[in-house]
Amino acid sequence: MHMKKKRIYLDYASTTPLDPRVFATMKPYFQEKFGNPMSLHSFGQEASKAVEKARKYAADFFGCEPSEIIFTSGATESNNLVIKGVTIGYASQLKKNKKNKLKPHIITTQFEHSCVLSACKKLEEQGMAEITYLPVEKEGVVNIKEAQRAIKKNTILVSIMYVNNEIGTIQPIKEIGKLITKINENRGTKIIFHTDAVQAINYLDCKVDNLGTDLLTASAHKIYGPKGVGCLYIRKNTPIRRIQDGGGHEFGLRSGTHNVPGIVGLGMALELADKERKKNYKIVEKLRDHLISRIMKEIKGVKLNGSKIKRIPNNANFIFKDAEGEGLLLGLDMKGIAVSTGSACSAGDLRPSHVLLAIGLSEEESHGSLRVTLGKYTTKQEVDYFINALKEVVNRLRKIAGK
Numbered sequence: 001m002h003m004k005k006k007r008i009y010l011d012y013a014s015t016t017p018l019d020p021r022v023f024a025t026m027k028p029y030f031q032e033k034f035g036n037p038m039s040l041h042s043f044g045q046e047a048s049k050a051v052e053k054a055r056k057y058a059a060d061f062f063g064c065e066p067s068e069i070i071f072t073s074g075a076t077e078s079n080n081l082v083i084k085g086v087t088i089g090y091a092s093q094l095k096k097n098k099k100n101k102l103k104p105h106i107i108t109t110q111f112e113h114s115c116v117l118s119a120c121k122k123l124e125e126q127g128m129a130e131i132t133y134l135p136v137e138k139e140g141v142v143n144i145k146e147a148q149r150a151i152k153k154n155t156i157l158v159s160i161m162y163v164n165n166e167i168g169t170i171q172p173i174k175e176i177g178k179l180i181t182k183i184n185e186n187r188g189t190k191i192i193f194h195t196d197a198v199q200a201i202n203y204l205d206c207k208v209d210n211l212g213t214d215l216l217t218a219s220a221h222k223i224y225g226p227k228g229v230g231c232l233y234i235r236k237n238t239p240i241r242r243i244q245d246g247g248g249h250e251f252g253l254r255s256g257t258h259n260v261p262g263i264v265g266l267g268m269a270l271e272l273a274d275k276e277r278k279k280n281y282k283i284v285e286k287l288r289d290h291l292i293s294r295i296m297k298e299i300k301g302v303k304l305n306g307s308k309i310k311r312i313p314n315n316a317n318f319i320f321k322d323a324e325g326e327g328l329l330l331g332l333d334m335k336g337i338a339v340s341t342g343s344a345c346s347a348g349d350l351r352p353s354h355v356l357l358a359i360g361l362s363e364e365e366s367h368g369s370l371r372v373t374l375g376k377y378t379t380k381q382e383v384d385y386f387i388n389a390l391k392e393v394v395n396r397l398r399k400i401a402g403k
């Protein structure tokens, strides 16, 4: 008899399965309620109502007005809109003020997601902005004083992620928010504060007034919602311009026919994340702590990357001496277990993780990391099965390497 292979998913930071309750709310909008929300007839109005309901859920989640939420295709798009749209907004203000000739200055960190980093690099290359990439401390946390020191006369935007997607470390967003609010009291051109909160939504307080952010990025597929949809919170009166031209949807900031089922799914995913945050936090934290303590005890030559305390409850990121990350990932995959490695693999070219390099690891070490991220469907049996498999794979790789 053919036995179905056991499969265990421990890569929740990469994406999450769709919650069946989210899927159930989305389903009618693929078929019987298929209208275009911009249409004036009843089909359109039915879809429009669903989009506005989702906008209300998102507004409740972030503690803002529905008119301060726009829907996008995900965090990559939201982050591009932030970095480029704020720069364009500033440039058009400059045209009005002929005396000011300074190029806009943006502050971000060395370990942001690649969509933020490459949007910044592009502006830099095109001579449209000057960028400061803040260093990160060994523990994987940005230093507030360092951020303060980086602020200049021409700083228009500070963009710092809430939680790092590789090592799960939590950044001092509230403190930086307070600092910027204070600095803004004595400035003509206000500094805009953005956070990419993609990895924080499931577990941390994301009320924008508590954080002090003007812009906040979220993505549905990291919170048990569908792929290809996200949102951006934009505080009222924030000078940001569209980067995509078209029919003027989403208050003129994001043209393109709404992904109605996706938006409905995002709304429901946010509602569930809010309701179930405490419960899910406890479940994954207990399992993650069990995982870390067993691995540290039972495998020699292992190191946990990033702060143990200032860390999201579902993330563990290790380096195993004499066992490469890719080798571990493939060995575990053969056993049906899905985890992730820090290094980005593009066109067969293996580059070390920019996140691990930013926290001071060597190039060699930065190749060897293994990221394990748990979720609300993870069980203790799965964690224990994973640890036993990991022990075997590490031993095998070390034997091959002659260690």
Ligand SMILES: Cc1ncc(COP(=O)(O)O)c(C=O)c1O
Pocket (backbone or CB within 6 Å): 013, 014, 073, 074, 075, 076, 077, 113, 115, 161, 163, 164, 165, 196, 198, 199, 219, 220, 229, 230
């Ligand atoms: C911190 C962070 N920002 C942005 C993204 C990109 O999100 P999306 O897949 O919605 O474009 C991700 C997901 O990989 C992420 O973890």
